[in-house]
Amino acid sequence: MDIFDILLQASFWTAAIRIASPLIFAALGELICERAGVLNLGIEGIMVVGAFAGWLTVYLGGGLWFGVGVAMLSGMAFGLVHGVLTVPFGLSQHVVGLGITLLATSLTYYCYRLALPEVTSPPKIDAFQPLEIPLLSDIPVLGPALFNQTPLTYLAFVLVVAVTLVLYRTPLGLALRAAGENPAAVEAQGLSVSAIRIGAVMVGSGFMAVGGAFLTMSAFNSFFFEMVNGRGWICIALVVFGSWKPGKTLLGAVLFAAFDALQIRVQQTPLGADIPYQIFLMAPYILSILALVVMSRRAQVPAALMVPFNKGER
Amino acid sequence: MRLEPIANPTWTRSLGLPALALFATVVVASLLAMVAGAQPFSVLGLIVKGAFGSKFATLETLNRATPLIFTGLAVAVAFRAKLWNIGAEAQLYMGAVVTVVLGTGALAWPAFALLPTIAVAAMLAGAVVLLVPTFLKTRFGVDEVVTTLLLNFVVLLWVSMLLEGSLKDPMGLGWPKSARLIAEARLPRMVDGLRLHWGFGLALISAIVVWVIQRRTTLGYEMRAVGLNPAAARFAGIPVNRVLIKTALLSGGLAALAGFSEVAGLKGSLTLDISPGFGYTGIIVAMLALLNPLGVVVAALFVAGIFVGADSMSRAAGVPTYLADIMLALALLAMVLAIMLTKFRVRRD
Numbered sequence: 243m244d245i246f247d248i249l250l251q252a253s254f255w256t257a258a259i260r261i262a263s264p265l266i267f268a269a270l271g272e273l274i275c276e277r278a279g280v281l282n283l284g285i286e287g288i289m290v291v292g293a294f295a296g297w298l299t300v301y302l303g304g305g306l307w308f309g310v311g312v313a314m315l316s317g318m319a320f321g322l323v324h325g326v327l328t329v330p331f332g333l334s335q336h337v338v339g340l341g342i343t344l345l346a347t348s349l350t351y352y353c354y355r356l357a358l359p360e361v362t363s364p365p366k367i368d369a370f371q372p373l374e375i376p377l378l379s380d381i382p383v384l385g386p387a388l389f390n391q392t393p394l395t396y397l398a399f400v401l402v403v404a405v406t407l408v409l410y411r412t413p414l415g416l417a418l419r420a421a422g423e424n425p426a427a428v429e430a431q432g433l434s435v436s437a438i439r440i441g442a443v444m445v446g447s448g449f450m451a452v453g454g455a456f457l458t459m460s461a462f463n464s465f466f467f468e469m470v471n472g473r474g475w476i477c478i479a480l481v482v483f484g485s486w487k488p489g490k491t492l493l494g495a496v497l498f499a500a501f502d503a504l505q506i507r508v509q510q511t512p513l514g515a516d517i518p519y520q521i522f523l524m525a526p527y528i529l530s531i532l533a534l535v536v537m538s539r540r541a542q543v544p545a546a547l548m549v550p551f552n553k554g555e556r
Numbered sequence: 557m558r559l560e561p562i563a564n565p566t567w568t569r570s571l572g573l574p575a576l577a578l579f580a581t582v583v584v585a586s587l588l589a590m591v592a593g594a595q596p597f598s599v600l601g602l603i604v605k606g607a608f609g610s611k612f613a614t615l616e617t618l619n620r621a622t623p624l625i626f627t628g629l630a631v632a633v634a635f636r637a638k639l640w641n642i643g644a645e646a647q648l649y650m651g652a653v654v655t656v657v658l659g660t661g662a663l664a665w666p667a668f669a670l671l672p673t674i675a676v677a678a679m680l681a682g683a684v685v686l687l688v689p690t691f692l693k694t695r696f697g698v699d700e701v702v703t704t705l706l707l708n709f710v711v712l713l714w715v716s717m718l719l720e721g722s723l724k725d726p727m728g729l730g731w732p733k734s735a736r737l738i739a740e741a742r743l744p745r746m747v748d749g750l751r752l753h754w755g756f757g758l759a760l761i762s763a764i765v766v767w768v769i770q771r772r773t774t775l776g777y778e779m780r781a782v783g784l785n786p787a788a789a790r791f792a793g794i795p796v797n798r799v800l801i802k803t804a805l806l807s808g809g810l811a812a813l814a815g816f817s818e819v820a821g822l823k824g825s826l827t828l829d830i831s832p833g834f835g836y837t838g839i840i841v842a843m844l845a846l847l848n849p850l851g852v853v854v855a856a857l858f859v860a861g862i863f864v865g866a867d868s869m870s871r872a873a874g875v876p877t878y879l880a881d882i883m884l885a886l887a888l889l890a891m892v893l894a895i896m897l898t899k900f901r902v903r904r905d
Contacts (some may be wrong), residue, residue: 283814327889327892330557332559333892334765334892336701337888337892341885344881344888345885345886345889347881348885351876351878352588352882355876357879364557374852427651436557472705472709475706476706478702478707482702507738518717520713520716520720523708523713524713527706527707527709531692531698534698534699538696538698552558554904
């Protein structure tokens with residue numbers, strides 16, 4: 243089968259959008275944090291927490307949307323810790339972020355072992371099912387890809403629009419962007435940089451956790467160790483690739499996911515059979531690094547990213 | 557709230573706050589052990605006993621500390637110059653691969669010539685892995701945190717490919733495992749009859765060498781200057797990019813020695829699980845040591861003790877071993893906060 247045949251399949255694009263969905267949530271979350279001036283390296287661990295919290299809630303009998311809410315709140319809790327340590331206390335965002343990732347991951351695994359001491363194969367839950375949108379899903383190729391997905395995927399796309407509107411069309415968005423570009427100006431307006439930044443990190447972390455929850459509630463329907471597998475780090479690269487803009491970041495996530503879906507399919511062709519499978523698995527990471535190199539030349543980094551703000555200091 | 561520098565911190569503040577951070581970590585860990593239905597004091601006792609309670613346990617802790625000293629030094633060296641090397645894991649595996657390539661019979665030299673050759677080759681390979689992100693940083697301004705992190709995944713997959721391909725042991729019954737090193741390529745034991753190899757000795761020597769480089773050489777001074785303020789360093793005539801590249805060579809090389817020491821000293825062959833995240837744990841070791849090379853040795857012993865102790869505690873008390881990782885993450889976060897508070901006072905507006 244030719245690569246062009248694959249690109250014309252509806253199932254290929256359906257898979258690409260599905261693979262992109264968790265990345266969209268998490269990258270959007272990272273974008274919110276970074277636009278406010280805080281690099282959140284806790285993303286990888288917060289996705290693990292979200293994946294587990296959402297799954298456990300449903301496993302214990304909670305509703306699906308309730309599970310998404312629990313995942314979001316648990317992500318926000320870690321975001322609060324990250325925000326307090328990095329914003330008012332101004333600790334190294336690198337160190338705190340990695341610390342949060344380690345804490346969130348190990349705490350999740352600890353709770354998993356306590357909740358399910360004896361299982362070898364993790365139990366499945368009744369997860370979100372695809373929701374076909376009538377008429378629109380009949381469009382050839384694009385219809386099933388865009389309009390026959392689970393509700394969480396639709397939510398991801400809605401959030402991109404919502405975040406764009408809030409960032410560029412509301413006073414709150416202006417204040418948030420200013421906190422990442424020129425915090426002294428925000429303070430001069432009588433607003434609190436600390437409050438804006440902590441709030442942004444909390445909301446962003448909530449989004450990351452929902453991205454993680456997508457994996458257990460809308461893709462694999464079960465929780466495994468190591469299931470996030472570097473997706474958080476890839477999202478950080480996606481934000482750079484999207485030059486800190488929600489729409490471009492969405493585009494980056496879909497492109498990345500399309501490439502990921504393509505490599506899975508090429509592996510199954512006669513051409514792919516001769517190449518070690520590890521080469522295909524490496525491709526997304528190498529692609530992310532290349533994307534960073536290409537995009538960083540004209541990147542519009544928020545001017546105050548990773549710069550702590552201490553009131554009264556100049 | 558506002559932070560105000562403290563001109564002369566008191567002794568009680570400088571020592572009390574870090575001690576409080578460790579105490580808080582122990583308290584939270586005890587609460588978590590209670591959640592798991594265990595007696596908190598017995599859990600803590602079991603961890604200490606499991607780590608240092610017998611000759612066997614202590615040797616196990618020293619063995620576990622060895623790679624952590626190397627990766628801790630690698631991180632400490634890099635972070636001091638604000639080169640955020642999160643890729644010690646990849647550099648460790650590069651060192652391990654080179655050790656296997658050269659040590660399984662390719663070079664039939666006597667041990668006194670073979671071991672240093674392998675060590676140097678391993679260091680070079682590890683250095684190259686870190687040079688790529690460092691070059692991308694100095695040339696294109698690409699953030700090295702993300703690139704070093706992503707390279708960890710690439711290198712691990714590459715090692716997996718080698719272990720199923722050209723490095724696969726033909727006698728290995730299908731397991732993805734390399735052939736065993738020849739006897740001349742194995743690091744000998746430090747004391748006859750004790751299960752402790754010379755990798756530990758090499759780690760201690762490395763710590764002293766790094767300390768001397770940092771405190772007594774121009775390069776060490778330049779590294780600190782670049783880390784404190786790159787713009788000022790450049791203004792003072794320090795070639796910032798060249799210093800960063802030298803830092804990367806040293807840091808990548810040190811991390812690669814962890815792989816060399818694990819394969820040549822402990823395991824004797826390469827599998828995909830020789831490092832349970834030693835590269836990442838090195839970050840915690842370096843931070844707990846406040847980036848001081850000699851402190852890295854102490855911190856590595858502490859961290860290794862928690863891991864080894866938690867393993868045996870878990871078997872005895874049934875509390876998941878992940879308690880060790882939680883304790884380390886908490887210790888890291890509490891410690892960076894405590895260190896900051898020794899230098900700054902919090903003022904309300």
